[in-house]
Amino acid sequence: MEDLLIYVVIFGTLIGAMTYAAILVWFERRMLAWWQDRLGPNRVGPFGIGLALADILKLLAKEDWVPPFADKKVFVIAPCFVMIAMLMGFAVVPYGPETYIADLNIGLLFFMGMTSLAVYAVLLGGLSSNNKFSLIGGLRSAAQMVSYEVFMGLSLMGVVMLSGSFSLVDIVESQQDGWFVISQFFGFVVFVVAGIAESHRLPFDLPEAEQELVGGFHTEYSGMKFGIFMVGEYLGVILISAMIATIFFGGWIGPGFLPPIFWLAAKTFCFVMFFILLRAAMPRPRYDQLMSLGWKVMLPITLVNLVVTGGVVLWMNT
C-alpha cells in the first residue's frame, strides 16, 4: 500500500507539474492580455484553454532541426537538462503531512543543487548553438547564476536556523505556529528576487533579452527542443513559487476544511500570478546594474539578516 502511494505521488507530480506548466503558458498569455487591454488567445476551447494542447501539437509537428554549425549532441541534450533538473526539484516538495516523494534530510540543498544544474542547460545551449547572440546569452546566464546562487542559498539559512533542519518536511512542520515570512521577511525578499533571476523571468530575463539578444541562449532552438526549454522555464516558475510557499508561507498548512494539497496549490498559484504580474509591470535593468544590485544590495541584506537571526536564535536558546 505504501509503495503504491509513492508511485501515485511520483506519477501525480510528473503529470501535474507538466500539465500545470503547459497550461501556464496559455494562462500567462491570457493574464498579460487582460492587464494590457487585449484579449489574448481565446479561440481554442473554453477561454482558449485548448491552446496549451494546440501549442504542444504544433511544436511536435515541427521539423526537428539542428543548425549545421552547431555542436549537435550538446545542442540536443541541453534542453533536457532544464526539464530534468526542474522536475527533480519537485521531489522534495511536501504536498501534505504524509504526502511527499522524498523527505531528504538535505532537502533544501537538493533543491538548490537542482536549480543550479538547470544553469547548465542554458550555458550548454548557448555554447553549442555556435551563435554570437546565444553565446552572449549563455555568458550572461552564467554570471547571473553565479551571483544570485550565493545569496539565494544564504537567504534560506535563516529559515534553517529557526527550524533546525534542512528537510522541507520539518521546515513546514515548524511553521505550525507562524509563517517564516514574518520572522524571515528579508530572507523572503531576497529569495524571491533570486528566484526570479534563477528562472530567467522579466525583469531578470537578461540571458534571453529579446530586444538585445534576439532570443538569447535559445536563438537557434525551434520545434520541440525550444518547447522543452519553454516548459522548463515554466516548471521553474512553478517550482520557485512552490518553494516560496513551502519555506515562507507554511506550505500545505491551512484551515482543515480543505485538503492540505489545496492550500499548497493555492499559495503556489498566488506566487505564479505575482511572477506574471511582474513581467507585465517592470522594465529590464542592464546587465551590470543587475550584478551590482546582487552584490551591493542583496548580499549585505542577506548577511545582516543571517547575523541577526543567528543572534536571536542563540539568545533564545540560552
Next chain:
Amino acid sequence: MAMVRQFGSSSNGEQPKVVSELFNKFDASNFVTQHTVDEIPTLWVAKNQIRSVLRHLKQSGYPMLLDLTAVDERTRVNKQGFPDTDFTVVYHLLSFEYGADIRLKVALPEADISIPSICDIWPNANWYERETWDMFGIQFDGHPNLTRILMPPTWEGHPLRKDHPARATEMEPFRMTPERQDYEQEALKFRPEDWGMKRKHKDTEFMFLNMGPNHPAAHGAFRIVLQLDGEVVVDAVSDIGYHHRGAEKMAERQTWHSFIPYTDRIDYLGGVMNNLPYVMAIEKMAGIDVPDRAKVIRIMLAELFRIQSHLLFYGTYATDIGQMSPIFYMFSDREQSFRIIEAITGGRMHPAWFRIGGVAEDLPIGWEKLVRDFVNHLPGRLDHYDKMVMQNSILKKRSQGIGIYTKEEAIDWGITGPGLRATGMDFDFRRDRTYGGYDWFDFDIPVAQNGDVYDRAVVRIEEMRQSIRIVEQCLNNMPEGLYKSEHELTTPPIKERTMHDIETLIHHFVNVSWGPKIPVSECSVTIEATKGLNTYYLISDGGTSSYRTRIRTPSFAHLQQIPLISKGLLIADIVAIIASIDFVMADVDR
C-alpha cells in the same frame, strides 16, 4: 505659360547680408547668383573655392549642413543663366540666427566629375557624399571611405543619373545564379579592416556582432555592426540601404500629383506630415495660395500624426528597455486617433490626403466630436504613462546619462527635431520659420538639457501635449471657406464649375489626365516633421513631373551619428539609444 517666375525675376533687388559679405570676401566675380521661388539665396561657386566658402559660412552663422546632394543637369532644358554644368552639387546650409538658409551650387563638367570632400568641415557630410557618389558617381576627393551606401555594394551604375533606367522592364532580366548568390553574399560580409577596426587588442580578440538587418530592436531593416570586448561596445558601424526604394527616382517618372502617395511612405509613421513639404513646395512654384480652411485642416491632421508617431516612439522606447505593457496601452490610444484619420480621410497610416492647393475633401459631418473626445482623452493617459514609464526608477537608470551628445555635436552632425531640442537648443521650425499657418497657433517648444536617451523621450512626450493644444485650437477655430484653392493648377481642380465653364473643364481634364504643368522653377520647403527637419527640394523643368526631387530626411542624419555616442557602452545601451533616436528606415533610405 508662367515663365515669368524664372530666374532673376522674383528678386526684390536687395541682396541678403550674407551674400554681400561673401562677395566682399571672395570677390563677386567668382559667384553667379540664381533666384529661386523659395527666396533662399542661391549662389554658384567655383569648385576650387567651395571649401573656403563653406568653412567661412560655418563660422559666420551657418553652423549646420542641412543637405548635400546633386542634380544631373544634362537633360535639363531651362538652364539659361547657369554656369556650364553637367552635374551640379548642391549644399544647403541652415542658420539658427538669421532665420534663413543659404544654398550653394557647384557646376561640374561630365569630363571632370570630382569635387573636394568637406568631411573635415562637417562630419555629417560623410554619408551625404557617399550617397551622392552612389547616386550620381560624383567623386569626392579626400573622402575617407567613398563606398556605396544605399545601393548594394555590387551595383553597377549610378541610379539618379538621367541615363540610368528607372524600371526593371528597361533593364536586362535579372537572374540569381548560385555564383551570383555567392558573390552577393560575399559582398555583404563585414570586414573590420575596411572600417579601420582591429580584430585584436593585446590579448583580447574582439567579437564583431552583426545587429540587423533583421533584429527585433533595429526598428526596420537597419544593420549595425558592433565591435565588442565582452559586452562593451568598442566601436560600431551603421549600415543602411536595406529599405531603399528609389523614391527620388520615382518622382522623376510620376506626375506632380501622383507622387503624393509616395511621400506618405517616406516616414511611414508620419502619414500626411510627409505630404506637407511636398505640396507646399509645389504650391510655391505654382503660385497657389492655399485657403485658410485647408491650412488648418492640414495642420490638424499633421499634428495628429505627430502624436501618433510619438505615441509609437513612446511604446517602443519602453519595450526596448524591457517594459512590456506600455506599448499596448499606447496602441489603443493610437487606434483612437486613427479612427479620426479614418473618418476624415478613409485611410489610416498613409492617407495621401493633401493635394496641390488644399486637401482632397472637406471634413466630414461630426468630425468635431471625434477630435474633441480624443483631445479630452489623451492628456489624462499621458499623465498615467508618466507614472508608469518615465518615473520608473529602473527605466531612469537605464536611460539617464546614456547616449549623450552636446548641442555643438548635434549641430555638427545635422541632428534636428526632438534630438536637437533635448540638448538645450530652443529651435523649432514651426515657430522660428513659421510655415503653413502655424503662426496662428499658440504652443510651446519643449526643451531639455542633458541630450541623453531620457531627455530625448521627455521632449517628445511634452511635444505630444503641445500637439494636443494645437489640435484643440484647430477644433475651436476651424475657419469656414474652401478646402481647396481655386487656382488653375490645383489638382484635381474643384469640380463644381466644370460643367458650366469650358475653361475650368479644360483645366480639369488636363490636370487629371496628364497632371498639372508646374512652371519652371526651383524650390525647397523644410518643415518640422515628426522626427526632425524634412525638406523637399524640387526642380521643375516646366513638365508634368519633377526634374529632380530631393528628399532630405531627419533620420538619415540621426543614424550616421550612432557610433559616436555608443562607444564604451553595453549592448543594452545601444538598444536604448536606437529607441531614443526614433528613426524609421524608410525615412533613412527613401
